Amino acid sequence: MTSRPAHDTAARLGSWLAAHLAGTGRSVAQVARELGVGEEVVRSWLAGRGSGDGEFARLDTPARLGAWLRARIADSGCTVRELAESTEHVSRVTVYYWLKGEHLPRPPTGDEPDRFDLLLSNPRLGLTLRQRVELDEVRRRLTGTSLNAPPPVADWPDRALPPGDRAFTGRGEELRRLDRLLREHHRGRAVVIAALTGIGGVGKTALAVHWARSRAARSRFAEGCLYVNLNGYAEAPPLGPEQAMARLLEQLGADPETLPAAPEALAARYREGLRGRRLLVVLDNAHAEPQVRPLLPDEPSCLVVVTSRNRLDGLRATHSGITGIALDALTAGEAASLARHLLGLSRGAEEAPVAAFTAACGRLPLAIRIAAANFRTHHARTSSIGEYARVLGGDRLGHLHAGPADPSTSVATVMDWSYRHLTAAAQRTYRLLGLHPGPDASAALAAALTGLDADGLRGPLLELVRANLLAEDAHGRYAFHDLARDHAAALAARTDTADERREAVRRLLDHYVHTAYPAANLLRPSTHELALPLGEPCPGSSPERLAERGAALAWFEAEHAGMSAIAVNQAPGEFDVRVWQAAWALFGFFTAEGRLGEHGGLQRAALAAAERLGAPTAQAHMHRALSWSATRMGRFDDSRTHLLRSLELSLQTGDLVGQAATYNSLAVLDGQQERYAEALDHSRRFLALFETAGNRTGVARGLNVVGWFHAMLGEYDEALVYCERALEACRDLDPRERGVLEPKVWDSLGLVHHRLGDFARARGYYRLTLDRNRELRDRIGEGEALACLGDLHRSSGDPDAAREAWRDALAILTDLGHTAAADVRGKLADLDAESA
Structure with missing residues (x-):
């Protein structure tokens, strides 16, 4: 009986399998599960039909594959958007990348979906099973994972390389970068070095080993792989360069008894052993540059992969062709x-x-x-x-x-190994940064926690970043991995005394409060009627000085989460004064940004702190702060309870400004409930108290609020008088206060002129209001101004413009959780019903 050639048998098997898949409708994954083999095996059988010279042979670059796909999509009669929307897990942006020949994905290593295969399987493209298999092979060839590539040496010399991890998954982008490095090496570049860096436990060794054992790497380096664990971060001491060279030479067959003892002679023997050989060299778990440099070959046929928790930035100063690949947590x-x-x-x-x-x-x-x-x-x-x-x-x-x-x-032990290699100053900085609960920290916050000045802190922060215990972003902020933060905080609890930790938190709170309160006054000067007696910041807290509104907003955006968390997390009786002051300062930011639901827990903690202090003025502030969001979120009973208590406390202390602010809040609350007569009464009291107190800002606000509620009662002549007086009073204020109050007066004047039928003048005032609120980033004001513009357009007979304005308003007010969103939604529904 005559035996068939192996390649003929493989081709017949592939053809039969393709017909089976086409006839049964089964997927490659289903057949693989039924047969008890991996998908790779089934695909290799399909690819064994010898289709390399078929219609896709010319697709030898990602750009040509992308051009073919673009033409196929055009022939299908559908758009890229339509194709992406009808393909699960594939976005339009991803398809555009592939069409440009960029970010072509490797086949997935885990159970995540193969997006390229999903796209090819979309019925709109009309590809046959044979075409999909051949295009998959094109993708594999271009990403170095071809099933038809020349097989690596059967007994590939992996030497000391650890076994591959069968559970390895993900890291698609990092694997693509390593594949590109391999292609660059193949084109004849001098020694190419990949430095895989990241925190302990992030999977650097697993990635290096997985890639070293890939088909592409084994095919390229037929003489095998050298591997040494440098013990840079381990229980054992780091391996010296001479010890590492000796181990690598032994893997090349050298007799350890014949190796020279002198470092120079050993290095020469090492270079000689690598000469002319095509080898992959994996230097795992390196500690620092001096440990690695002597091990980097000058042989252009070798490629080096280094893993380390240290960023190894210094290697770039002495060696070219280094590619740094920083590993973060898995997606x-x-x-x-x-x-x-x-x-x-x-x-x-x-x-x-x-x-x-x-x-x-x-x-x-x-x-x-x-x-x-x-x-x-x-x-x-x-x-x-x-x-x-x-x-x-x-x-x-x-x-x-x-x-x-x-x-x-043990995750803690692995992180301990990194910590032990730090200097004492970096260790202390690491521990104290663990006391900060925010998502990240600026250098100024780190200085406050440690009590160091900028010069003293620069070295420890740089050391922590290089050790990958901190990550520094483009804005100069430093972040822990979640588990590293837990580790740092646990170390602080074990290493630093309770007094040392308490002083670090005191410095941090003082830094926050003494920076935030002046910054809040830059945002909403009219909200903070009463200057807080902050006292002097403690030594080492180093508050920041912010000179203009944009800088204040940026600071709050970066710091409000951490500031809220550190204040809320204080034990009762610890820093009660700073806790309520921090909450009051943050209230200025939350009101300016329209963040209705973010600060309830903080304000309640601050109220409890003020009550423990027995400070009625502080309690009145916190009750008003809690009422603000309650009113705008429709919790009217809660709001009234807080305001009546705030008024009671302000009356006890004879605080005229506090009483006035509370009457203003009561007027807003009654206005939300359409109790306009009561609201007008509260607003008149508000105005009278500010006139008595001689507060010009309060008087301007009071005139406007009285005018607004006259308008709500249909008393437009009186409304115009008060609102125009308010606008005149704004001119006597400083530019910051005028900038905040003017849009509120313009909004009132827009309403009055709208009600009087003067649409052109009303539109002008509303536009001024909208533009200023956008400039101030006052999202509540922006949403309310858009809602008013929608009302005006509807009244003037322009339903399309009304719909557009209301939709924009609804998006903002819904995002903020504002009660006015329901009213706008109802108006849009009525408009749609009328159109229908």
Whole structure:
């Protein structure tokens, strides 16, 4: 019996399999599961039909593949948008990238969807199974993952390289960058070095090993791979360059007894051993540049991959051709894919518990692996994944360890190894930064926490960034990985005394309050009627001086989350004065930005602090602050309770300005409930009190509010008199206060002229109001002005303009949770009904 050639058998198998798939409608993934093999195997059988010289042979660059796809989409009669919208997991932007020949994805390594394959499978493209398989092979060829590439040496010399990780998933962008590096090396560039850097446990070694064992890398480096663990961050001391050279030479077959002892002679022997050889060299877990430099070959046929928690910036000063690849935590999809694999879950498993599980692990690969092992070993029979995620969230570092016998499987221990290599100043900075609960910190905040000046802090911060214990963004802000923050805070609790930690928090709170209160007055001078007696900041707190409104807004945007968190998290009786002052300062920002629901917890904590202090003025402030959002969110009973208590406290202390501010808030509350007569009475009291107090800003505000409620009662002549007096009073104020108050008066005048039928004048005032509110970034004012413009357009017979203005208003007011959103929504519904 005559045997068939292997390639003929492979081609017949591929043809039969293609016909089977076409006839049954099964997918490659389904067939792979039925046969108990991987998808890669099934695709290799399909690709074995020898189609390399078919219609796609000329698609030898990503740009040519993109051009072919563009033409196919055009022939299909649909647009890129239509194609993307009808393809799950594929966005329009992604398709445009592929059409330009950019960001062509490798086949996924986990159970995440293969977006390229999903696009090819879209029925609108009309591709046959054979075409899809061949185009998939084109993609694989262009990304260095071809199933038809020349096979690597069967007994490829991996030497000391660790085994591959079968659970490896994700890291698509990093793998593409390494593939590009391989192509550059193939084109004859001198020694190319990839530095994979990131926090401990982020998966640097796993990525390096996975890529080193890829088909593309093994095909390129037929003579194999050298690997050495430099122990840069481990329980054992770091490996010296001479020790590392000796181990690498032994992997090349050198007899350790014959290796020279002199460093220069050993280095020469190392260079000689690499000469003319095509080798991949993996230097794992490097500590610093001096440990790595002697190990970098000058042989152009070698390529080097270095992994380190240190950024190794100094290598660029002495070696060209270095590509830095910084690894961050896994994406949400990658983390979920890894967790499902480790937990033995199908892709259809409920997503929320898995997402909570990976979030509790900070999406750090090491943490996910440890948590998954613990769950399967100790918790799977007694709790769900969601319940275990809640347990993890309560004490992440306490749970993220596999056992005392193996310190490498403890997240805290892995981070300890990084910490031990820091200088004393960097260690202290790391610990104290862990006391800050915000998402990130500026250098000024770090200075306040540590009590160091800018010069003294520069070195420790740079050291922490280079060690990948902090990440610095383009705006000069420093952020922890979530688990690193927990680690730093735990170290502070163990290392620094309670007094040292308390003084660090005191400096931070003083920095926040003494920066925020003047900044809040830049945003809304008319909101802060009473200057707070802040006192002097404590030494080392170094408050920032902000001179103009834009800088104040930028500061609050960056700092409000951290400032709120540090104030709320203080134990009762700790820093009560600073807690309520911080809340009052932040109130100016929240009102300016229209953030209705963000500050309730902070204001309640501040009210409790003011009550513990027995400070009636502070309590009155906090009651008014709590009433502000309650009114605008429709909780009118809550608002009135807070305001009546605020009025009572202000009357007790004889605080005229506080009484006036409370009457103003009562007028707004009654106005929201269309109780205009009561609102007018409150606003008259508000005006009279500010006149008695001699507060010019308050008088201008009071005149406008009285005019507004006259208009609400249909008393337009009186309204015009008061509003025009208010506009005149604004001219006597300083530019900042005038800039804030004028749009409120223009809004009132717009309403009056609208009601009087003078649409042109009303439109002019509303436009002025809208433009100024946008300039001030007053989102509530912007939404309300748009709503008024919509009313005006409707009255003047322009329903299309009314619809556009109301839609814009609705988007803003809905986003803010403002009660006025329901009114605007009703007007739009009425307008649509009339059109129908």
